[in-house]
Amino acid sequence: MGTDGSAGPIDRDRDEVGRARNARPRDGLGRPLPRGAAGVARHPEGVLRSPDQTLAEAQRLLDDGMPFHAHEVLExxxxxxxxxxxxxxxGMAQLAVGATHAARGNRTGAVALLRRGADHIEPYQGQPPHDIDVAGLLQWARDHVAALEAGAGHVTTPRLRGPG
Incomplete structure (x- = not known):
C-alpha cells in the first residue's frame, strides 16, 4: 500500500543507483528531522579512505559529538x-553505534552494541593494525557497559589510537 493510502507502491527516497535512502535531514546523532529542517551534513557512503584517513576522520567526528557520523566513516x-x-x-563501527545509542538515551541498545563491538575487536588485541588502541577501546567499552548497566547515561569519547 502506498503512503497515501492507495494500493500503489510506496514512494521512497532513492539514491542514484536506485537503493532506498532516507533523504530527510539528520541531527548530530543521526536522528531523522522533518523534511525541510536544517540538519547536519551527512558523509557520502562508499568513500574509499586509507586507514589513517578513516581513523582521523572518525576520531574528529567522535570528538565533535557525532558518533553516528563516525560510524558511517568506519562502516x-x-x-x-x-x-x-x-x-x-x-567492531569499531559498532562501538560508534553503541555511543550513538547511549547519547540518544537508549541504554539497552548501547550495551548491546558496545558488547558486540568489543567482541569483534578483541581478537586484534595482540597485534593491532594501524596503531589502533584495541586494548584501550576494549577497556572503554567494558567501562561504559558497566556504567550504563548501573544507570549512567553519559558515554565519553573513545580514543581510536593510543597516545603518540
Missing part, C-alpha cells in the same frame, strides 16, 4: 577493507 572501511581486518572495522 565504509569495514565494507572496503581486506577480509582479515573486516571484523576489526565492523
Amino acid at each position: 565504509d572501511a569495514w565494507k572496503n577493507c581486506p577480509e582479515p581486518q573486516r571484523a576489526l572495522w565492523k
